[in-house]
Amino acid sequence: MNLYIKLKLFQIFNHAMLVFGLYYVFTTHEWGWLYISGIFSLLFGTFGIGIGFHRLLSHQSYKTNRFWEGLLSILGLHATMGSSITWVGVHRLHHANSDKQLDPHSPYIGRGPGEELKFSWKLIFKGWFNFWNIDHFSPKYVVHMIRDPFHLFIHKHYYKILLFTVVSLAAIDPLLAVFVYCIPACFTLHSVSFIIVVAHLHGYRTYNTRDASRNSWIASIATMGDGWHNNHHNNPGKWTTQEKWWELDPMGWFIRLIKK
Numbered sequence: 001m002n003l004y005i006k007l008k009l010f011q012i013f014n015h016a017m018l019v020f021g022l023y024y025v026f027t028t029h030e031w032g033w034l035y036i037s038g039i040f041s042l043l044f045g046t047f048g049i050g051i052g053f054h055r056l057l058s059h060q061s062y063k064t065n066r067f068w069e070g071l072l073s074i075l076g077l078h079a080t081m082g083s084s085i086t087w088v089g090v091h092r093l094h095h096a097n098s099d100k101q102l103d104p105h106s107p108y109i110g111r112g113p114g115e116e117l118k119f120s121w122k123l124i125f126k127g128w129f130n131f132w133n134i135d136h137f138s139p140k141y142v143v144h145m146i147r148d149p150f151h152l153f154i155h156k157h158y159y160k161i162l163l164f165t166v167v168s169l170a171a172i173d174p175l176l177a178v179f180v181y182c183i184p185a186c187f188t189l190h191s192v193s194f195i196i197v198v199a200h201l202h203g204y205r206t207y208n209t210r211d212a213s214r215n216s217w218i219a220s221i222a223t224m225g226d227g228w229h230n231n232h233h234n235n236p237g238k239w240t241t242q243e244k245w246w247e248l249d250p251m252g253w254f255i256r257l258i259k260k
Contacts, residue, residue, distance in 0.1 A: 011186075017182035021179055024175070042224075045192065052084075057084055078162070090104055194219055199229035
């Protein structure tokens with residue numbers, strides 16, 4: 001089966017379980033399950049994707065030990081947005097072609113430097129709901145990761161790992177699979193997609209970058225610091241997005257603790 005189709009099947013399943021989970025808590029009033037989902041959304045999204053896949057693996061903006069790299073990668077893979085290798089390959093393609101023709105998830109389209117960017121609702125839909133289309137996977141951006149046995153193992157066995165997680169949680173209690181994996185994966189998918197769309201549409205521009213990236217407080221709240229997107233696109237290799245005192249970056253606070 002096509003890898004992209006496998007990823008979409010997992011995401012569709014997670015959304016179906018999201019509907020079931022919400023129905024369950026609203027009919028039983030067992031609200032504690034949503035708190036559990038919130039905690040794991042934070043682990044998958046802020047720690048796994050934001051601190052791990054994004055700032056550590058994609059941009060190598062800081063160095064840490066193998067324990068933290070491994071833990072953050074394991075958390076990130078459960079966001080169900082592709083393996084660490086796939087995620088990094090697609091994200092680096094985004095930065096190389098931000099808001100241009102080859103950008104895999106942009107609300108704009110353009111063909112080269114200096115060309116006026118054209119906004120498209122169709123591209124918003126594509127960028128949000130077709131997020132991390134691994135048909136755009138770019139091996140040339142991840143040669144160093146393909147040579148890493150740990151990340152190569154995750155990549156080769158990615159769907160087996162996800163299936164193992166679902167089955168193991170369901171064997172203990174089916175509700176664990178719903179509220180520990182499925183719902184947090186959905187929340188993470190949409191919070192990260194939120195950056196790609198909103199942080200290129202809403203907010204202010206501190207730097208005159210070649211794309212439409214903006215510093216959005218809305219996107220920053222939703223992602224614990226990644227919404228200061230114009231700052232990030234101006235200097236992708238910086239481990240924090242905070243430049244002004246009010247541009248709070250909780251991800252950066254944690255990175256300060258674990259970076260070498």
